[in-house]
Amino acid sequence: MSKLYNDHVLWEETAGAALSLHSGINNAVLHKTGFIKSLQVKKKIFGEDSLSGFRSKETFSQEDLISGRSMIKQVIIGVVCGAAVLTVGILIGHFGIAKSGTSAPSWLKDVAKDVDESLIEKFMSEVDNIQIQENLRSLTKVPHMATTAGDEETVQIMLKRWQDPETGLDKAWREEYWVYLSFPDKNNPNTVTVGDPTNTVLHTIREKEKPYTPDQSDPEVVQPYAAYSPAGHVKGKLVYANQGKPSDYSELNKTVDLRGTIAITKYGGAGRSAKAINAAPYGVVGVLVYTDPLDMNDGLMSDANETYPHSWYMPPSGVERGSYNIDFGDLLTPHLAAKEETYRINATDITGIPPIPTQPIGFEDAYRLICELGGEPAPDAWQGGFNCTYNFGGPGFKPTSSFTNSDVKLDIYNYEEVKPSSNVMGFIRGSVEPDRYVIYGNHRDSWVHGAIDPSSGTSVMLEITRVLGKMVKQGTWRPRRSIIFGSWGAEEFGLIGSAEYTEQYFAALSERSVAYINVDIAVFGKKLHTAPVKAPGHEKSVYDNWLQYTNKTSPTHGLIPRMGYLTGAGSDYAPFSHYLGITSMDMSYTYDKTKTNARIYPAYHTAYDTFDYASKYIDPGFVGHQAVARTAGNVLIRLADSLILPLNCADYAESLEEYLSTALNLYEIQSSLGDSNHLYLVSEPLKHAVTSFRAAVSNLEKVIQSPDLVRWINDQLMLLDRAFLDPLAFPDKYGFRHVIWASSSAGKQTFPGLADAYANAESSGQASDWDKVHYHLSVLSQAILGAASTLTDDMPIKEWLKNFH
C-alpha cells in the first residue's frame, strides 16, 4: 500500500482501511454476507483538520475470526434491486427468459446459468489458512522492492503458480513497463548529522533500523529514504513544524524566521511530499519526517520492552519509507503507458515531488532532536509522545543542550533511474461472456520484506487462484465472465504498474470491465481488545459484527454496515476507479481502533514488516487472511457468475442523496454569506439531477424484476460509473475524472468539485471563484442526468427524465 497525497487531497490511508465499496453500489452484495466479522471503512482525513471527529466515528472493534465449516452455510446472496426474486429461468442470450417448459435446447442452459451456491460453498471450504501462511513465507523470503532481484523472484513465484498445470490459470504472463524510480545510493548512504560550528559531528542519525531477526539484517534492506526527494547537501538550524501542513508553517513563521532552516515534521496531516512542498516557500532548506509515538504506540514513549519484537508496536529505530509524490502512475509518461519507446516529459517538469532534500528518520533519533530544541513551546496540539515539551526551535537547539548552536545537516544521495518493472497477469476465460472482465489485483512490490504490505494481499490472491485454478483445471467450473488477475509492480512508488496498465488498455478495459477488486493489506492487525475467542460454531457472523461496530441507517435498508467511499489514491484501485470509472472495491480486515492510537499497523513500510511480525502480531494462524480470502473470492465469483450483475444502483442513488443533503445543509445555510443567487444555483439543478437519477434507478429496478434483456441490463450496470467521468472537470488533479468520487480538500462528504469550489469561493469572496461553483454545479448536474439516462430502458430523452418529478 502506498500513501499518496496531493494538495487537493490531503488524503490519508489509515490502518482502518477495510472493505470499501466504491460508491456503495455493491452494498447489497455484502450486507447479506455472513462471514466477515469486522470490516471497517476506508476513511478520509479531510483538509488540515485531520484526525477530526469523522475518524473516531469510524473506529470499531475487531471481533474474532471465523474458521471451519460452520460459516459455509452462511451464504452470500447477491441481490440487486430486488433481483433476488428472479427464479432461475432459462435465459436466452441477453434477450429473453423463456417460460419453463419451453423446448429450448439444452446447451442454452449454460447461457442461463446463475451463480451456483454450492460452488461458492465448495470454494469457501477449500480456502486454507495454512496455504496462505506458506504463500506469505515464500513471498517474503527476501526484500522485494520494485525492480530489484527480490522483485524478480516474486515475479517468478507468481508465474510459476499461475502457470501450474494442476492449480494454475488459463494463462499467465508478464507485462513490462519502463518506469521512473528513485533510490538511495548504496555506496553513499544518505546521512543526517548534528554538527557544531566547527563542523564536529555531535550526532549521526541511524543509517538503518536495528535488526532483531536475521532477515532484517539482509544487505538488500533498503536504507530508509524519501523516494523522489532530490539529492543535495543542506544544513541549517532545526525547527519543529508539526505535521508540515500549510497552517503549521504559517503558524511557525509567526515566531521563527524559517529562512535557511531544517524542519522536522511528523507523519500525518499532510501528504509526504506536501511537507517539503509546503516548507520551501518559507525558505526552509531541508525536511526531516518521523513517526511520533503518540500516533502509533499508544502514546507511550515505547521503550524497547514495549515494542517489536515484544509486541506489534514500532521499535524506536523504525522508519516509515515512502514515495514522496502526489500524482499516480509513472511520473515521466502522464496518460501514456511507459513503454520503452514512449515519449517522456523532462524530469524537471515533474510536479508534486519535494523541491528540497527530505529524509525520514526513526523516533529514537527524532527524540534526541526535538527534546533539545530551543525557542518557544509549540502549541498543545503540536505536542507528541515524547516526555519533553516540543518547542518550535530557536531556530536551533536550546542553550542548555549539548547541541546548542549546532546545525542539522542532510546529505542526500538519492538518484533517479528508468527501470523495467513487471506486472504479472493471470486470466481465466469466461464461458459465456468472455468479453466481460472482473479484475482482481494487488501490488507485488514492497519497500522491504513487505509481509503485510502487500504480501498479505498477494498471499490471499494466490490462495484464491489456487482454489479457482484447480476447479478450472479439473473442468468442474468456468466462470460466466472472464477474470483478470493483476500482480502490479512498483505500486509503492505511486501505483505505477496498475496505472500504466489502465493507460495501455484504456479502451478495452473501460468498455468491458465489470468491476475491480483490490486486496492490498489483507489484515491490519489481530484483536487488541479483551473479548475471549468464541468457540467454533458459535461466532457472530462477520456481517453482524461489522454491523455492530460500523454502521449507518439507510433509508432503504435500515441499519446496515457502513462502507466508505474510494475517494483517494491509496492503492491500485485508484486508476481503475478514478481514471477508467470502473466500479471498484477495496477490502481488508482491521483492528479495533478504539484500543490504540496506531495510525496504521506499526511495522508499515519499515524493515520490521516481516513474516515473523505478521505471523506473531498481525494474524497468528492466518485465520484473518482466510476470512478475507473467502470474502474477496466470494465477491469475485458472484461478479463473475451472476446472471445479473450484483451491483446495486439504488445504493448509488442513496449516496448521491446523502451528498446532496450535505451540500444543501452546508451551502444553503452558508450561501447567505455569499451571493444569494447561489442558493438557487446549488439547490435546483442539482436536486433535479439527483431526483432524476433516483427515478431512473427505480425504473431499472422494475425492469430487473422481470428481466428479459439481461445483457442489456448488465451493460447499464457495468457502465454506470463510466457515465460519471469527465476528463476535464479537474484539470489540476492528475488522473481524477470521476465527478462523484474524486478527491477533495474541503473536508465535506459531498460532491468533491462543488465542495472545493465552494470553500475556495467562500474564502476568496471573488466573483470568478463563485463562477467556478456554478461551473461545478453544471458539471455535476449534467453528469448525474447523463448517468440517469444510461439507466433507462429506452433512449436518452429529456421528456423521460421529466416524468420523474
Place this chain on the structure above:
Amino acid sequence: MSKLYNDHVLWEETAGAALSLHSGINNAVLHKTGFIKSLQVKKKIFGEDSLSGFRSKETFSQEDLISGRSMIKQVIIGVVCGAAVLTVGILIGHFGIAKSGTSAPSWLKDVAKDVDESLIEKFMSEVDNIQIQENLRSLTKVPHMATTAGDEETVQIMLKRWQDPETGLDKAWREEYWVYLSFPDKNNPNTVTVGDPTNTVLHTIREKEKPYTPDQSDPEVVQPYAAYSPAGHVKGKLVYANQGKPSDYSELNKTVDLRGTIAITKYGGAGRSAKAINAAPYGVVGVLVYTDPLDMNDGLMSDANETYPHSWYMPPSGVERGSYNIDFGDLLTPHLAAKEETYRINATDITGIPPIPTQPIGFEDAYRLICELGGEPAPDAWQGGFNCTYNFGGPGFKPTSSFTNSDVKLDIYNYEEVKPSSNVMGFIRGSVEPDRYVIYGNHRDSWVHGAIDPSSGTSVMLEITRVLGKMVKQGTWRPRRSIIFGSWGAEEFGLIGSAEYTEQYFAALSERSVAYINVDIAVFGKKLHTAPVKAPGHEKSVYDNWLQYTNKTSPTHGLIPRMGYLTGAGSDYAPFSHYLGITSMDMSYTYDKTKTNARIYPAYHTAYDTFDYASKYIDPGFVGHQAVARTAGNVLIRLADSLILPLNCADYAESLEEYLSTALNLYEIQSSLGDSNHLYLVSEPLKHAVTSFRAAVSNLEKVIQSPDLVRWINDQLMLLDRAFLDPLAFPDKYGFRHVIWASSSAGKQTFPGLADAYANAESSGQASDWDKVHYHLSVLSQAILGAASTLTDDMPIKEWLKNFH
C-alpha cells in the same frame, strides 16, 4: 451546412461534399450498392496550399439519376469482412448460431433475424420524389434562421410529421438549449460606405440582395452579415488581401503599411473568422469578405444574363452569410449542454471569433472597390474574375479613381443574444436491441430560406421517416435496433444543436450508438455536362458511375469508389465523430466539378437558396433527392437490422496503412533534416501498432466467419472508433478527440497530430518541438494498439499482440 474553420484546420467544405464514410469503415456496405449514380468525396483543402492537386483529382462527373422500379433489383449487400457468407441461422441472443434443425422455440427467430432484403426493396420502391419536392416546398415557405418565428414553423412541421398517427414515429419531441447567437440589428442595418475626406458618401454597399422572386423580398430575409463579428465603427484606406491567409497578410505587409486599413478578402483558403483574426495583428481595423466570380461563376464576370434567375450561378448582389467562429457548439458552454441554468463563460473569453468588425458583401460591390484600388498589382495568384487588375491598394484607391483619397467605413451593429433553440427528435424503438442506436440527422435551421442548405436534407429525412413510419405504424416492420432521428437547431451558427445534444447525453450515446448518418445538403447540383439522359432500365448503376469518376485501388478490394474522411467540422457529424467517437457518414449527390469552378453550389447561404432555385437549377424532378433518400435509408436500415453490424474493420486497417505509408514516405525522407533518431521513432512503434491492428482485424474476420457471439462482435465493431479517442491529445482543438480523424493543418493525408507536430518541428527546428512529434507518436501507437486490443476475442494482452508479427 455550416463552414467552420480554425487555425489548425483550414478546412473547407466544398461543393463536392458527398458520400463520406468516416474512416472508410463502411466501404463494404457501399461498394456493392447499385443505385448511387455519382457520389463524390468530401474533401479537405489543406493548409495554405488550398485548391491544390488533391482537389482536382477528386472532381468527377455526375451521371443521370435513376428512378423507377428497375433499380430496386439492385440490392445492397451489407458485407463485413466476408460475413456475407453467413447464412441466416438461428441466432440465440448474442451467444450462438444454432445448427439448423434445432428445436429452438419459434420466438427465437426474431432475435436471429437478419436484414430482410424484400423490406429494403419495398422501402426503395416507396421513396417518392414528389413527396420530397412537397416536403421542400413546405419547409422553405419562409426564412427559418435559428430561433426565429420561421424556425419555429419548421419545428411544428417536424413534430406534426413525426407524430402523425399514420406515418409518424414511435415518438417525437423537442429538446431545447439556450444558445449564444449573433444577429444584425433590424433597426440599424450594418452599412459599408466609401466616404471622401469631407465625409461625403460616394458609394454605399447594398444592404440586401436584389430580389428576383417574391419570397426573396420577405422582410424576414436577414441582411447579409458575419455572425459573431463584433459591432463597431471603423474606417480606413482599403487594401486587397486575397484570401486573408497569414501568408497573404504577410506578403501584403511587405509593400503596404497595413495599420489602420480595411482589408477586402475573398472567400476560400482560410476560415471565415480567420480572415479577421489573421488581419488584426497587422493593425488592420476592419475586414470585408466577398465571393470572387472566378471561384463560383466559371471565371466569367457573370453579368445578369448569365446568373440566377437565368442559371444556377450567383447573381452579382449575392452574398454568402456565415458564422465567423472556429469552435463548434455553443460558445458560452464548452463541454456542457447549454441548459438555462448551465454555467457560462464570459463572452469576452470566447476565442476564435473576429476581433475586428467584419462584413460580407456581394461581388458587384466588391468589383467597384477592387477595380478602383491603387498601389502595386497583386501577384498573379491573387487575381480573380473581374475584368481589371487587382492591386494591393495604395493603401486606398488609385489617383484616377473617383474614390481617390476616400476611406471605406464599416458601421456594424451586430448584437449577441442567448436564445432558446430547438432540436426536434424522433425515435423508433428497436425490437431486439432497443439499447443500440442508429442515429440519423440533419440541421433544420438555415440562413434564409435554405432550400438546399439544409432543407434538401430535411426533405429527404422526412421522406425516409414517412416510409419507415408507415411500416412501423402498420406493424409490418420494426428495426432490430433503435433509430434516433435528429433535426438539429442552430447548426449554421456552429453545429450548436447537435453539439449540445452530444454533450448532454454523452454517456448513453457513446455507450450505445452504432453509427451516425448525416445528410445535410442532399443534392449540390444537377448535371452540368452534355451526356444525354439514359433511357430508364438502361442506367449504369450509381455504384458503377461512382467508380468511374472517383476511385482508388485498394489492396483488398481492387478498384473501388473513393470515399473521403470526415476530418473536419463542416456539418453535424462533427460532434458525433470527433467528440463521441461514433462511426459516422455524410452523404450527398453532387455535380461534375470538371465542368465548373464553383466552390459550392452558387446560392449557398444567399437569399437565392429558395424552392424556385432548387427545383429549377439543382434537381428538377427531385430524382437526385430520391436517389439520396434511397441510399441513405438503405444504409440506415442495414445498420438497424443487420445481425452483424455492416462495419468493415478491414477498411479501417487499410486507412491506417495508407496513413502510415504516407507518414513513412514523408518523414523518413525528411527526417534526415532533423535528428536522425526520429527516423526510428517514427517508423518502429507506429509500424508495430498498425501491424498489430491489421492482425487484430484479420483475427476478428475469422471470428465473424463463424459467429457464435453476435452481440459481442457487434460491441467490438460499434466501439472501435471510441478506442481512438484521447481527450487530451489536442488541447488546442476544441472538441477534437479522435487521434486518427482530427483536423490537421499540415496538408498531409496522414495521422493529424503527427503531421502537425512534424511540420511545426521542421519549421522551428527546436528540440521541444521534436519532443512533441515523439509525444504524438506515443499517443498514436497507444491508441492504435488499444484499438487493436478491443478487437480480440480475448482479453487485452501484450503477448497476444506480439503473436501477429
